Amino acid sequence: MMRIRPRTLVIGAVLAVPVAFFAWRMLRPLQIFVIGKRFERPVSTTAAPAVLGTLGARRCGACHQADYREWKTTMHARAWTDPYFRADWRHEGREQICRNCHTPLDRQQPRLVVGFHGGDKWDPILKPNPHFDPALQHQGVTCAACHLRDGKILGPYGPTQIRAPHPVAKFSDPNELCVRCHVVPGNRWDTFYRIPPCGTAAEIASAKGRRHGRSGEYVVRRVSELGCVQCHMPAVTRPLVPWGPPRASRRHLWRGGHDPEAVRKALAIRVRALAARAGRREYAITLTNVGALHYVPTGVPNRYLSVEWRLLDASGAVLRTRSETLERTVLWRPFIIDLWDTRLAYRKPRTYRFGFSIHRTPRPAKLEVRVRYHLAPAAYAKRDGYRPKTPLAYTVYRRVIRFAPRAEADGR
Ligand code: HEC
Ligand code: HEC
Ligand code: HEC
Ligand code: HEC
Ligand code: HEC
Numbered sequence: 329m330m331r332i333r334p335r336t337l338v339i340g341a342v343l344a345v346p347v348a349f350f351a352w353r354m355l356r357p358l359q360i361f362v363i364g365k366r367f368e369r370p371v372s373t374t375a376a377p378a379v380l381g382t383l384g385a386r387r388c389g390a391c392h393q394a395d396y397r398e399w400k401t402t403m404h405a406r407a408w409t410d411p412y413f414r415a416d417w418r419h420e421g422r423e424q425i426c427r428n429c430h431t432p433l434d435r436q437q438p439r440l441v442v443g444f445h446g447g448d449k450w451d452p453i454l455k456p457n458p459h460f461d462p463a464l465q466h467q468g469v470t471c472a473a474c475h476l477r478d479g480k481i482l483g484p485y486g487p488t489q490i491r492a493p494h495p496v497a498k499f500s501d502p503n504e505l506c507v508r509c510h511v512v513p514g515n516r517w518d519t520f521y522r523i524p525p526c527g528t529a530a531e532i533a534s535a536k537g538r539r540h541g542r543s544g545e546y547v548v549r550r551v552s553e554l555g556c557v558q559c560h561m562p563a564v565t566r567p568l569v570p571w572g573p574p575r576a577s578r579r580h581l582w583r584g585g586h587d588p589e590a591v592r593k594a595l596a597i598r599v600r601a602l603a604a605r606a607g608r609r610e611y612a613i614t615l616t617n618v619g620a621l622h623y624v625p626t627g628v629p630n631r632y633l634s635v636e637w638r639l640l641d642a643s644g645a646v647l648r649t650r651s652e653t654l655e656r657t658v659l660w661r662p663f664i665i666d667l668w669d670t671r672l673a674y675r676k677p678r679t680y681r682f683g684f685s686i687h688r689t690p691r692p693a694k695l696e697v698r699v700r701y702h703l704a705p706a707a708y709a710k711r712d713g714y715r716p717k718t719p720l721a722y723t724v725y726r727r728v729i730r731f732a733p734r735a736e737a738d739g740r
Contacts, residue, residue, distance in 0.1 A: 353518075353662035360629075360664065361512040361525045363425055363449035369441055370427070370434040373459075373472065375479025379493050380472070383435065384464055388471040391493075391569045398580040399471065407431070407468030412704065415714035424452050429509040432473040436465040474505045485575070490568075506556040510627075519664040523656075525629065529554055531622035535674040555621055560584075585631055588722050591701050594619035595672075597725045599697055602681070610683035611637075611729065613697055615654075617672035624672045629656045630704035633672075633724075637682040637697050641690040652680050692731060699725040 373383060381387045385405070389396025399405055407413065407430045417426050427437050434440060439454040464470065475481050479495065486498030499505075511529035514521040524530045532554050561578035568575055583590035596618045602610040613635060617624045625631035632655035639648040654672060659665040672678060686692060702721040709720060 350662055357421065358660055359450055360660070361514055362516050362519075364513045366508050367425075367428045367432075367512075368449055370437055371432050371473060371476065372478075373433050373435050373476060376472070376476060377479060377494050380476075380481075382461060382464060383433065383470070383472045383476070385467050385470045388475075392471075393570060394566060395471075395568075395580045402580070402582045403584065403586055404469035404582055405467060408436075409466055409468065412709065412712075412714050412716070415709070415712040419712040423450070424454065425450065430468060431465050432469060432509070433464065433476075435459050435461045436467075436470075438465075469509075484578075501552045502557045503551040503554040506554070506560075507551055510556070514664075520666060521658075521664065522666045522669065523623075526627055528622045528626045529556075531626060531673075535621055559619075559621070585625060585627070585701065585703055588701070588724060591624070592724050594624050595699070595724065597699060599727050599729070601729075602683075607685055607687045608683060609686050609692075609695075609731075610681055611695060611697070612679050612681045613699075614677050614679045615672060615699065616677040617674050621674050623669075623674075625654075625701070626671075628704075629658055630708055632656075632702050632705070634700045634702065634721075635680050635697065636700065637695065639682075639684055639692050640694050640696065642693040643690075645690070647688070647690065647692060648684060650682055654678070686731070691733075693733075694731065695729045697725075697727050697729075698723055 376383055385396060385399060403410065413430060417423070417430075420426070424439070424441065431437060434457065438457055438460045440457045441452040442455050443453040445451040445453060475483065477497070480497040481492065481494050482497050482499050483490075484499060484502060485496070487496050490496065507529050510526070511524055512526050514524040514527075521527075523534065533550070536553060538550070557578065560582045561580060564577055564579050565574050566577050567573060568577060585591060594617055596616045598614045600612055600614075602612055604610065615633075615635070620626065625633060632653050634651050634653050636651040637649060638646055641647055652670075654670045656669045656671055657667045659667050670678075682695070682697070684692060684695075700721050701724050704720055706720060709716060
């Protein structure tokens with residue numbers, strides 16, 4: 329029988345601790361954000377006035393027809409039914425917390441949070457919700473999610489300026505609404521984020537040269553600087569109800585990564601030839617985020633842009649390719665570390681180059697450069713068991729440069 333020496337035992341014991349620690353870090357469920365006060369519980373609807381019925385969007389839409397028509401076309405209306413969200417939510421073990429932003433009203437949730445086991449916000453104490461309304465659940469970020477607080481409908485006007493069949497109160501600043509869901513804190517002992525995990529609001533703070541911290545808390549005190557509503561809800565003058573007077577109002581559109589036009593508007597893209605050396609050609613593409621005060625892309629770390637070069641010969645065969653990605657790269661395990669971030673900050677131009685020899689055989693006939701927007705890497709979607717019906721990526725810019733067959737020979 330083999331004898332184990334005491335020294336071996338001691339070394340083994342000393343090693344076992346870090347090995348077990350790292351094994352635990354690699355295997356434990358990944359919680360990429362910290363649950364902040366703003367969204368630890370759903371929005372309470374207990375004081376909702378009877379005139380609002382079940383609080384369904386269609387009820388509001390009977391009077392506020394234009395807002396309803398617009399909202400229906402948005403990702404807010406699909407925040408629960410969006411098939412990619414569904415797949416990811418299942419993959420993440422159907423965490424309760426996801427509901428507080430994707431179905432934020434208490435009545436949209438089958439179970440109520442009545443406390444937290446040992447104060448751990450990821451481990452809520454739940455009880456069945458007698459007021460659960462599955463139809464309302466399917467409306468995701470519905471009208472009341474933003475407008476209903478303490479039994480009143482919040483809006484830009486308030487009770488001194490309008491008369492409504494429901495009680496109203498005035499927003500202090502409408503951007504406050506967006507902050508609830510569009511920035512999550514990331515400050516925990518084991519995280520090393522530069523920008524909070526889904527940090528749209530904090531990215532704006534950093535564009536303005538303000539400190540936001542990993543908690544993103546700064547932005548809550550300076551909401552009026554964020555401008556979310558100003559960019560994402562275009563101003564329009566129209567009546568709030570068909571029988572009302574025209575008023576300064578805002579369209580309920582919230583366009584973002586799901587809308588190629590919104591992404592195109594955010595970017596200025598320029599391609600140019602650099603001075604050619606004998607036999608060589610070099611081109612540069614410069615991308616500037618001119619339209620979004622936050623990064624492009626923003627939001628969930630899945631989104632990215634790619635710049636793809638393809639050099640082709642006269643028959644259309646590909647001679648060379650290169651691609652760059654503009655993305656946030658985070659090491660998730662054993663610790664969360666923001667490794668690098670190549671997304672586009674507001675008004676900071678980024679240039680990529682592509683050079684090649686014109687004398688190679690077969691001879692290059694054209695160069696194609698594309699910029700594509702990706703809602704998520706195909707591998708993530710696959711891992712989540714998501715089979716997209718619409719493509720996960722689309723082209724936002726494409727340019728083809730053709731080389732004249734003769735003029736090239738001198739390597740001008
Ligand atoms: C994501 C949050 C959000 C959702 C969801 C939402 N709204 Fe709004 N709504 C706002 C904000 C912000 C304003 C104020 C804009 C401003 O400052 O003028 C507003 C303003 C309004 C106004 C006042 C007039 C105006 O446009 O300024 C009405 C009426 C209104 N919303 C109705 C609705 C209805 C009906 C729905 C659902 C179909 C809805 N809203 C969904 C955020 C939201
Ligand atoms: C029966 C009709 C009716 C229904 C239902 C209704 N509203 Fe209104 N609402 C009005 C009228 C009328 C006004 C005032 C219009 C005016 O003065 O121009 C108003 C005003 C508002 C305002 C502006 C408040 C302010 O102070 O700026 C918001 C926001 C709003 N409604 C949201 C909603 C939401 C959200 C729902 C559903 C939960 C809803 N309304 C349901 C008729 C209705
Ligand atoms: C109750 C939580 C909540 C609030 C409040 C909220 N949002 Fe959102 N928002 C979401 C969720 C969840 C999604 C993603 C839905 C999806 O893609 O499944 C989203 C998506 C978006 C998108 C992306 C659209 C796209 O094409 O992908 C934009 C833009 C946006 N919100 C802007 C705003 C603005 C501006 C405000 C403030 C007026 C706001 N949101 C308030 C939860 C919220
Ligand atoms: C100066 C205008 C501007 C301001 C201010 C702004 N946005 Fe945007 N936002 C854009 C444009 C343009 C896009 C489209 C480009 C894109 O999707 O990356 C966009 C995209 C988005 C998206 C889509 C991300 C996705 O995952 O598809 C979200 C979410 C969003 N904005 C939320 C916000 C919130 C929340 C605020 C305030 C904290 C805000 N934006 C402030 C212009 C703006
Ligand atoms: C604090 C609010 C909040 C919480 C909590 C939250 N989300 Fe979201 N989620 C958002 C917002 C806002 C967006 C969209 C805008 C963006 O890109 O950031 C979004 C977008 C997403 C998307 C991308 C959808 C698309 O169409 O590409 C997925 C997937 C998602 N969330 C899954 C989850 C899961 C799973 C959980 C729970 C572990 C969760 N979310 C918890 C606010 C939240």
